[in-house]
Amino acid sequence: MLYIKPVAVLFLLIIQFTTSGQQEVPTNVALGAYTYNSSAYYVTDHQSLTGSLAVDGVSDGSLCSLTKPEVLPHWIAVDLGNVFKIFFTILYAGTNGYIIQLWNDLNFFIVGVTNRSLDFHPPVGGTYDLCAQYPGVVASKQVVQLNCSSTTPPARYVILQQPSNSTGYMSVCEWEIYGVPYGRYRTNLLLKKPAMSSSSYFDSYCSDYVAKFVVDGFFDNFIFHCHCSNTKDPRGGGNWFMVDMQGSYCVDYVVLTARDYEGGYDVQIIMNRMENFIIGLTNVSSATSPPVRNTYPWCATWPGLVNPGIKAGLKCNANLPKYRYLIAQASATAGDGYFHVCELEAFEPLDRNSLIWKRQANKLLIGFQFNQLYARSAMDCMHKCQQLGGCDSISFHPASKLCQLNAHTNGYTSLTVDPNWSFYTRKKYSTVSQLETFMLSEPLNLLKRTGLDMVLFH
Numbered sequence: 529m530l531y532i533k534p535v536a537v538l539f540l541l542i543i544q545f546t547t548s549g550q551q552e553v554p555t556n557v558a559l560g561a562y563t564y565n566s567s568a569y570y571v572t573d574h575q576s577l578t579g580s581l582a583v584d585g586v587s588d589g590s591l592c593s594l595t596k597p598e599v600l601p602h603w604i605a606v607d608l609g610n611v612f613k614i615f616f617t618i619l620y621a622g623t624n625g626y627i628i629q630l631w632n633d634l635n636f637f638i639v640g641v642t643n644r645s646l647d648f649h650p651p652v653g654g655t656y657d658l659c660a661q662y663p664g665v666v667a668s669k670q671v672v673q674l675n676c677s678s679t680t681p682p683a684r685y686v687i688l689q690q691p692s693n694s695t696g697y698m699s700v701c702e703w704e705i706y707g708v709p710y711g712r713y714r715t716n717l718l719l720k721k722p723a724m725s726s727s728s729y730f731d732s733y734c735s736d737y738v739a740k741f742v743v744d745g746f747f748d749n750f751i752f753h754c755h756c757s758n759t760k761d762p763r764g765g766g767n768w769f770m771v772d773m774q775g776s777y778c779v780d781y782v783v784l785t786a787r788d789y790e791g792g793y794d795v796q797i798i799m800n801r802m803e804n805f806i807i808g809l810t811n812v813s814s815a816t817s818p819p820v821r822n823t824y825p826w827c828a829t830w831p832g833l834v835n836p837g838i839k840a841g842l843k844c845n846a847n848l849p850k851y852r853y854l855i856a857q858a859s860a861t862a863g864d865g866y867f868h869v870c871e872l873e874a875f876e877p878l879d880r881n882s883l884i885w886k887r888q889a890n891k892l893l894i895g896f897q898f899n900q901l902y903a904r905s906a907m908d909c910m911h912k913c914q915q916l917g918g919c920d921s922i923s924f925h926p927a928s929k930l931c932q933l934n935a936h937t938n939g940y941t942s943l944t945v946d947p948n949w950s951f952y953t954r955k956k957y958s959t960v961s962q963l964e965t966f967m968l969s970e971p972l973n974l975l976k977r978t979g980l981d982m983v984l985f986h
């Protein structure tokens with residue numbers, strides 16, 4: 529079940545590569561995507577013209593993204609969530625004098641692509657790969673298509689930026705990006721599945737902030753754009769969402785897109801509401817029995833406050849079996865209650881590689897041991913290693929059940945031959961570089977920020 533020989537792993541990877549990449553008709557893969565912006569024009573506490581308005585599916589010019597004139601350079605960007613081969617983009621330009629008396633400068637706009645998380649690497653012209661540069665002037669409200677060059681590498685993030693000699697602001701009513709999936713594609717198990725919540729907040733901007741907004745595929749995290757859901761239970765109350773995956777899945781990690789700060793109140797309020805939020809799993813529908821904290825199996829808990837607007841990625845604890853329902857719940861002591869989520873995603877393990885430890889029979893590691901205990905089996909020893917943290921490998925002695933836990937952050941040298949021992953290493957950050965290059969992890973900063981070990985182990 530768990531031990532796959534390294535040879536078998538290589539074989540699996542090769543199969544996955546050769547069966548991927550079939551040709552498909554390009555679709556607009558930007559619709560609803562998580563967006564970044566150099567700045568967003570603040571209209572009121574209930575309206576901010578963020579980059580999300582460029583991917584909201586409404587191109588008629590009624591609501592457009594708008595950057596702040598004084599903040600340079602101007603750009604917006606999207607996280608497509610997976611790697612896509614991009615063929616062309618269509619830009620629906622905003623007007624001149626949109627809200628502020630300036631002109632919309634999209635002349636010679638640049639479209640670029642990158643795989644580097646924009647959380648860490650905001651776009652700087654020349655540091656990303658080019659799709660293409662528009663070869664002319666863009667008039668107010670003009671709709672223009674820009675084809676990417678055929679050498680544009682597939683990528684996860686797409687950037688729209690003004691050239692450095694631009695003078696006006698940047699307003700985009702819609703930005704469509706046409707592409708096809710490239711390589712491995714991770715499927716969000718929750719997308720558009722039935723969602724329930726303990727309660728839903730109501731106001732005149734969006735009426736009901738219903739549970740289905742957490743799985744609508746729109747990452748817009750400005751709550752008054754009506755793609756986030758909000759409960760209304762007090763602190764310690766229900767404050768939960770439940771999504772029916774309509775099948776049983778082994779959930780490996782979960783990403784929660786948090787509400788962004790709109791202004792007009794103390795930002796700490798929304799950070800506190802999300803503090804230590806819980807992700808759980810169950811086979812019991814909330815229709816039968818609403819989830820109660822500490823009674824359902826835990827995927828993970830977010831450690832501490834949640835910064836506004838981020839994608840908070842959580843790796844589930846190891847060894848969870850398959851479940852049908854996923855729970856997101858506020859901690860019993862979080863803020864003033866009122867739990868809010870803009871998008872919730874869940875993914876199965878990225879690859880078989882994440883399920884294995886590598887075994888080397890007849891080997892013993894000397895000199896890196898930090899703990900020694902007894903374990904029922906090698907498996908049990910691995911669990912103990914996993915639970916303790918800071919544990920990089922184990923040596924197990926089946927005859928005596930002795931389990932040695934080793935730490936070697938800078939590698940090890942002294943593996944000795946001993947027929948009575950077996951040595952097991954965890955697949956470590958080598959897996960992460962694979963994730964970065966072809967397996968599409970969540971932005972790694974978020975996984976690291978959780979303080980959880982990124983090592984994938986079940």
Ligand SMILES: *[C@@H]1O[C@H](CO)[C@@H](O)[C@H](O)[C@H]1NC(C)=O
Pocket residue numbers: 563564565566567568569578579788837
């Ligand atoms: C967009 O701009 C606004 C205002 O400048 C900022 O608060 C927000 O964090 C930006 N969003 C992203 C994801 O860059």
Ligand SMILES: *[C@@H]1O[C@H](CO)[C@@H](O)[C@H](O)[C@H]1NC(C)=O
Pocket residue numbers: 616675
């Ligand atoms: C863009 O590509 C399409 C085919 O995909 C082609 O018909 C069109 O002429 C191209 N436009 C430009 C400006 O190159």
Ligand SMILES: *[C@@H]1O[C@H](CO)[C@@H](O)[C@H](O)[C@H]1NC(C)=O
Pocket residue numbers: 636691693694
């Ligand atoms: C701005 O730069 C573009 C090339 O990026 C160039 O074609 C254009 O003429 C320049 N515009 C001005 C006003 O200098």
Ligand SMILES: *[C@@H]1O[C@H](CO)[C@@H](O)[C@H](O)[C@H]1NC(C)=O
Pocket residue numbers: 776811849850851852
């Ligand atoms: C949840 O239900 C599914 C389908 O009936 C089953 O395969 C799975 O083992 C159940 N999980 C647990 C932990 O009982």
Ligand SMILES: *[C@@H]1O[C@H](CO)[C@@H](O)[C@H](O)[C@H]1NC(C)=O
Pocket residue numbers: 927946947948
């Ligand atoms: C391995 O175990 C056997 C049987 O207990 C013992 O005779 C032998 O000396 C052990 N080998 C080593 C290298 O410790």
Ligand SMILES: *[C@@H]1O[C@H](CO)[C@@H](O)[C@H](O)[C@H]1NC(C)=O
Pocket residue numbers: 611641642643657681682683684711964965966967
């Ligand atoms: C992004 O990653 C893919 C592999 O998943 C790779 O083929 C592509 O070249 C990368 N793109 C960039 C811009 O680095």
